[in-house]
Amino acid sequence: MGKHLAMMPLWVGLAAAQVQEVKNPHTTPADIAAGAKIFRSHCAECHGVGGEGGRGSALTSGEFFHGGSDAALMRNISNGIPGTEMPGVFFSPAQVWQIVAYVRSLSESAAREAVAGDAGRGAQLYRGKAGCVACHMIGGDGGRQGPDLSAIGSRRSAAHLRKSILEPGAHVEVEYWVASARTRDGRLLSGFVLNEDTHSIQLLDSQDRLVSLQKAGLSGLSIDKSSRMPSYRGVLADQELTDIVGYLKSLRRQRRSE
Amino acid sequence: MRTMRFCALGMFLAVGADAQLTFDRLLKADSEPDNWLTYSGNYRGWRHSGLDQIDRSTVKDLKLAWVYQMPVTMKIESTPLVVDGVMYVTEPPSNVVALDTVTGRQFWRYRRSIPEPVNVCCGAVNRGVAVLGDRVYVGTVDAHLVALDAKTGRVLWDVAVADPRTGHSVTVAPLIVKDMVILGIAGGEYGIRGFLDAYDAKTGRRRWRTWMVPGPGEPGNDTWSGESWKTGGAPTWVTGAYDPDLNLIIWGTGNPSPDWNGDVRLGDNLFSDCAVALDADTGKMKWHFQFVPHDVHDWDAVQVPVLVDADWQGKPRKLIFWAHRGGFYYVLDRRTGEFLLGKPFAKQTWAKGLDDKGRPIRNPGIDPSEEGVIVWPGVQGATNWYSPSYSPLTRLFYLTAWENGSLYRKGAAVYVPGNRYIGSVPLIDLKEAPGWGAVRALNPLTGETVWDYKLHTKPWSGVMSTAGQLVFGGSMEGHFYALDAQTGAELWRVQLGGEMATAPITYRVNGKQMVTMSAGSGVFTFSLP
Numbered sequence: 001m002g003k004h005l006a007m008m009p010l011w012v013g014l015a016a017a018q019v020q021e022v023k024n025p026h027t028t029p030a031d032i033a034a035g036a037k038i039f040r041s042h043c044a045e046c047h048g049v050g051g052e053g054g055r056g057s058a059l060t061s062g063e064f065f066h067g068g069s070d071a072a073l074m075r076n077i078s079n080g081i082p083g084t085e086m087p088g089v090f091f092s093p094a095q096v097w098q099i100v101a102y103v104r105s106l107s108e109s110a111a112r113e114a115v116a117g118d119a120g121r122g123a124q125l126y127r128g129k130a131g132c133v134a135c136h137m138i139g140g141d142g143g144r145q146g147p148d149l150s151a152i153g154s155r156r157s158a159a160h161l162r163k164s165i166l167e168p169g170a171h172v173e174v175e176y177w178v179a180s181a182r183t184r185d186g187r188l189l190s191g192f193v194l195n196e197d198t199h200s201i202q203l204l205d206s207q208d209r210l211v212s213l214q215k216a217g218l219s220g221l222s223i224d225k226s227s228r229m230p231s232y233r234g235v236l237a238d239q240e241l242t243d244i245v246g247y248l249k250s251l252r253r254q255r256r257s258e
Numbered sequence: 259m260r261t262m263r264f265c266a267l268g269m270f271l272a273v274g275a276d277a278q279l280t281f282d283r284l285l286k287a288d289s290e291p292d293n294w295l296t297y298s299g300n301y302r303g304w305r306h307s308g309l310d311q312i313d314r315s316t317v318k319d320l321k322l323a324w325v326y327q328m329p330v331t332m333k334i335e336s337t338p339l340v341v342d343g344v345m346y347v348t349e350p351p352s353n354v355v356a357l358d359t360v361t362g363r364q365f366w367r368y369r370r371s372i373p374e375p376v377n378v379c380c381g382a383v384n385r386g387v388a389v390l391g392d393r394v395y396v397g398t399v400d401a402h403l404v405a406l407d408a409k410t411g412r413v414l415w416d417v418a419v420a421d422p423r424t425g426h427s428v429t430v431a432p433l434i435v436k437d438m439v440i441l442g443i444a445g446g447e448y449g450i451r452g453f454l455d456a457y458d459a460k461t462g463r464r465r466w467r468t469w470m471v472p473g474p475g476e477p478g479n480d481t482w483s484g485e486s487w488k489t490g491g492a493p494t495w496v497t498g499a500y501d502p503d504l505n506l507i508i509w510g511t512g513n514p515s516p517d518w519n520g521d522v523r524l525g526d527n528l529f530s531d532c533a534v535a536l537d538a539d540t541g542k543m544k545w546h547f548q549f550v551p552h553d554v555h556d557w558d559a560v561q562v563p564v565l566v567d568a569d570w571q572g573k574p575r576k577l578i579f580w581a582h583r584g585g586f587y588y589v590l591d592r593r594t595g596e597f598l599l600g601k602p603f604a605k606q607t608w609a610k611g612l613d614d615k616g617r618p619i620r621n622p623g624i625d626p627s628e629e630g631v632i633v634w635p636g637v638q639g640a641t642n643w644y645s646p647s648y649s650p651l652t653r654l655f656y657l658t659a660w661e662n663g664s665l666y667r668k669g670a671a672v673y674v675p676g677n678r679y680i681g682s683v684p685l686i687d688l689k690e691a692p693g694w695g696a697v698r699a700l701n702p703l704t705g706e707t708v709w710d711y712k713l714h715t716k717p718w719s720g721v722m723s724t725a726g727q728l729v730f731g732g733s734m735e736g737h738f739y740a741l742d743a744q745t746g747a748e749l750w751r752v753q754l755g756g757e758m759a760t761a762p763i764t765y766r767v768n769g770k771q772m773v774t775m776s777a778g779s780g781v782f783t784f785s786l787p
Contacts (some may be wrong), residue, residue, distance in 0.1 A: 012760035067373050105404050140393075140407070140414035140460075148412045195364050202358060202365050208409055210365045213356035 022071040024104075026097035035102030042089055043099070052108035053157040055171070056086070065154060065253045072085070073100045074255065081137035083123070115158050117239075117246020125244050130236060132244075138251060144208050146229060149171065151253040161214075161245045168229035179203055181213055182220040189213070193223065279341050279389050281436055285502055287653060291725075292766040294340040294607040296666050297386055297431040298645060299722075299763070303499040304567040306723045307764045311397065311771035312786060313726030316451060317740045317750045320785050323772060324356070324362030326781040333759050334776040337386040337431060337645070340765040345774070346389060346408070347781060348431075351382035352398035354406060356629040356707070359767045362783060366411035377676055379447035385497065385760075386431030389460050395439045398426030403441055403457055415462040416421050419443065424675045425450050431497045435507060435538050438465055442494030446558070449489030450678035452530075454509055456541060466541030470511045470529045478528035481551075486523035489673050491515030492530035496560040496643045500575070502563045502593060508565065508578065508592070512558035516671040517627045519554070519681025526551035526668040531559045533580060535595060545595030549582045550618060554625050555666060556607070556637050556684075564655065565592060566647045574775060579702045581646060583639030583656045587705040601705030604640035605700065608633050623755050624664035626682060632736040636664030636693065637686045638716070645720030645761040647729065655702035656729050660716045662693025675719065697721055697731045699746060709746035711739075719775075720761025730773060732758030737773045738782070754782055 026035075027103065040049060046056030053059070059063045061156050066081050067071065080088035089096065126132045137145035142149075150163070164169060180190040181202060191205035215221065232241065283615075287293070287300045291308035312320065320608070322369060328334065329680055332350035339346045344365065347358040352370035357363065373530040374712070376382060376399045380519040383402045388395045393414060395405040402420040406412040418439065420426035425448020432690075433440040438456040452470035457463065463623035471490035479487055491514045498509030514523055514630065536543055564579040569701045577593035585606035589599035597616030609618040624633050634640075646657040664686050671681035695716035699708040711731075720734035729741040740750040756778020764773045774783045 057611055066371060072373070082371045084371075137407070137412070144407070144409055147408075148410075150413075194366055197363065200358075200363055202363055202367075204409055210356065210358075210362060210409060212361060212365075215363075228740070 008170075021069070022074070024055050024074075024097050024100050026094060026100045027104075031098045031101045032105050035098035035100070037091075038091065038095060038099050048086070048157065052102065053155075054160045055156065057155050058157060059103050059106050066088050070100060073103060077103075087142050092250040095097060115246050115249045117242040117244065117249075119243070119247040119250040121240075122243035122245070122247025125236070125240055126247055129240070130244060131231065141189040143205065145206070147176065149248060149251060151251055153249040154253045156248075161248050162241060165241060165244065166231055166233045168227040172225060172227045176227065177253050178224045179225065180220075180222050182253045184217055260781070266738075269378070271336070276783065281390065281434065284390075284434055291764075292728065293294060293337065293342065294337060294763040294765050296339070296388065297337050297433065298562050299498040301430055301500040301502065302563060303562040303646075304721065304723075305562070305645045305652075305726075305761060306649050308725045309771045310725040310727075311766070312724065312728065312740075312748060312764075312773060314728065314742055316434075316726060316786055318738070320750055320752075320773070320784045321787055322541060323785045324360075326362040327366075327778045329779070330779060332373055333381050333383055333757065334779065334781070335381075335383040335385050335429070335759050336776065337388055337760060338390075338774055338781065339387060340763070341389050341408070344408070344769060346387050346394050346509050348384040348386055350384055351398070352384050352396060354387055354396050354411065354704075356394075356408070356411060357781075359765060359772065359783075362781070366398075368404075368406055368411040370396075370398050370404070376400050376422050376427055377448055378427045378429065378444065379678070384431075384757075385429055385703050386422065388432035388434045390434045390437075390439070393459065395432045395434075395459070397430060397432060397441055397501075397541075399427045399429065401426040401428055401443070403428065403432070403439065403462065405459070405462060416458065417462040417464075419455065420450070420538045421776075424448065424731055425677075425679075426449070428493045433497050433500065433507075434447075434459065434580075436675075437537070437776060438538075440498070442496070442721040444493050444495040444511065446479050446491040446493040446495075446515055446678065447530065447678055447680050449491065449515040449516065449673050450493060450562045451488060451490055452492035452494055454494045454507075454534075454541070456535065456538075456776075468536055468541040469541060470532075470534070472528065481525040481528045483522075484531060485525035490523060490527060490530065492515075492527075492532075494560075496562060499563040499565050500538065501565055501659040502577070503537045504535075504593060506592070508533060508535050508563045510534075510559040510561055510563065512560050513553055513556045516549075516673075516681035517554075517556040518684060519671040520552055520625075522671050524552075527553070528536045531557060533559060533563060533590060533595065547588075547590055547595040547597060547616065549586070549588070550584050554668075554745060555584070555633065557635075557639055558643070561581065561643050564646060565650060565778050566702065568653075570598065570703070572694075578722050579648065579655050581641050581655070581700070583642055583660075584608070584618070584634070584678055585635045585640035586618075587700060588616065589686060589702070596722070599703075599705060603700060603705060603707065605634045605661050606640065607663070626668035628668055630667045631667040632663050632665050632688070634663040635660060636688075637666070637684050638662070638664075643719065646723075647721045647723040649723060649743055651727065652699075652723070653702070654708055654743065655700045656721045656723055656743075657698055657700070658717050658720060659696045659698040660732065661695070661712075662716060663691065665689060670763055692716075695734075697729060697741060697746070699743075700727075711741050711746045711748065717758070719758040724761040724764060730762040730764075731774055732762070732776070732777065734758070736777050738762075738777065754778070754780070754783075756780065
């Protein structure tokens with residue numbers, strides 16, 4: 001045993017408290033309607049008006065990677081999910097319960113998103129003709145110059161993926177803005193901005209090195225917000241595009257439990 | 259030298275982290291003291307650095323270089339690793355942050371979402387990462403092992419180690435051996451059945467698991483009465499050592515469960531409170547040495563094994579130096595586990611001594627009772643998991659020592675999955691006699707104390723020695739200090755304003771030796787001006 005055992009008398013009570021299961025007390029049709037209203041104004045931008053997904057995960061499958069219990073949904077909507085793009089909302093507990101009720105209704109009424117493409121052919125195109133693997137990583141295999149796609153099928157809708165391949169510049173995450181820094185002795189470095197403050201900037205450079213620069217040593221610094229990815233419009237046939245989207249949609253989060 | 263290529267850019271370009279950290283580099287970690295590549299600095303558990311820019315004459319000039327404040331409130335127990343200009347340090351409960359070693363500024367941060375309440379006895383903490391290739395490995399309090407991309411912090415794989423609902427958690431820093439991630443488990447206060455695991459570093463697939471409580475038909479199972487082996491504890495929550503010549507992983511195991519009531523687990527309770535040696539390729543146990551058979555005082559053997567080749571009675575021998583929580587210092591043979599020496603290094607009242615096999619000869623009346631009995635050392639031991647250090651220059655063994663006793667009580671022990679299974683609530687700190695602490699230097703071949711640096715309170719920090727003939731350590735109330743490795747004289751001290759519960763490391767970047775220590779929620783790094 002480690003340390004700080006002075007807290008021990010609290011244990012018994014804590015252990016008993018963990019057994020309680022929290023249930024959503026706001027599940028009437030009126031609650032769902034109220035939840036839908038909040039959802040449209042605060043959640044739909046990422047999750048889609050009908051919960052079909054977009055930048056955010058689809059909410060129609062009934063599967064919730066970060067926990068599907070009422071308590072987990074309550075916590076994740078209230079607090080956001082650490083390490084993801086999901087922020088928390090500033091509503092009263094009753095209102096968050098209404099959102100939970102609406103989110104549950106989505107998986108009861110909507111069908112799973114149908115994906116047309118041939119995932120097997122898409123995987124071949126991904127590694128072959130399209131060359132995506134050079135810049136994107138799946139399960140630790142691939143490059144770092146584009147977003148990791150290991151679980152992209154859980155996080156983005158098919159429509160969003162298709163658009164991203166045809167118009168990569170339509171939405172570029174801040175993490176993929178490119179800084180170009182010129183040092184006072186004339187060298188040029190460029191890379192994704194990982195962190196920045198008044199005096200320094202931290203980059204993942206184009207050769208996959210972690211670099212920390214003092215701004216006092218720079219003669220120039222600029223940020224390019226456009227995408228480094230080329231458009232595949234006219235490069236891939238429509239069916240090929242559909243197959244790649246099918247492959248990407250097949251990349252799902254693996255459940256963490258044993 | 260990896261950082262030299264950027265010298266033309268002057269001081270403002272920290273580093274280029276493009277080299278792979280291979281197993282070969284880990285084996286030769288002593289030859290690149292600019293880095294701190296593994297939990298104890300080398301596989302032998304020395305926590306010693308070959309850097310000497312900061313020495314007995316210059317240490318008085320140490321100044322703060324940077325601080326990284328963790329945006330968490332829990333205690334830092336993490337040993338940072340430094341690999342080619344990047345520091346990888348864990349934040350409690352199970353986050354990882356990559357920092358620039360020059361400025362302390364962040365490259366990336368992995369935030370672990372802990373899905374449900376977790377059962378950890380003594381704080382949701384983490385003791386650090388392991389690095390191999392361009393991957394960073396971290397265990398989590400919800401009992402998973404996660405591989406991250408060292409350049410981005412993205413998750414490459416995430417595997418379940420055990421069920422957190424039954425009191426399993428991972429707090430230990432993993433150890434890389436060959437192409438495997440060696441990982442221990444915590445949960446000795448929840449009646450888990452302890453084990454040590456090896457995972458394929460590339461895929462996360464488990465290669466082997468060695469149970470630290472043997473099952474029916476396995477050697478040692480008869481040291482547990484009835485079904486008690488199923489909930490016998492013996493966790494593995496502090497990083498062990500590796501001997502590449504013998505191909506042995508040497509690791510310490512924790513207390514049997516329940517901690518303070520042994521009536522439900524009669525017998526010696528193997529392999530709790532043991533040093534164990536496992537074949538690295540198969541996990542097969544080659545030998546064990548049990549410090550305390552049938553422990554009823556919670557005296558885990560979770561110390562870092564210190565592996566040294568030295569002359570023993572005139573002949574070269576592969577040795578292990580081990581100061582155990584129960585208050586005895588041991589020398590063991592590394593090939594066989596044979597007991598060679600045992601001697602108290604702190605006040606203890608529970609044993610008359612050790613027999614010729616190293617088995618303690620117990621005093622009467624030392625077992626926990628309903629009314630309570632005072633025994634030295636206390637529940638936290640005469641030392642605990644705090645890293646010791648061995649200096650090949652002074653040939654001294656340095657450790658954090660506690661002089662203290664506790665009131666040990668015995669109570670009911672009923673196993674309920676996920677609940678505490680400890681068998682009483684002892685009085686750990688005696689109000690009128692809280693005890694005191696020290697950094698203690700031992701002659702490792704005799705166990706005799708060479709010097710003591712006394713502290714008013716009992717420190718939770720480990721120690722590090724350097725080629726600058728210094729020993730660094732920290733106190734419970736936030737004093738970070740440097741001692742003369744030969745004499746124990748204090749040469750430098752600074753107050754960092756927070757409890758220290760980890761051990762220092764040192765590294766060099768842009769030609770400067772840096773010393774890092776955590777206190778409170780901050781990671782503090784010092785260098786010469």
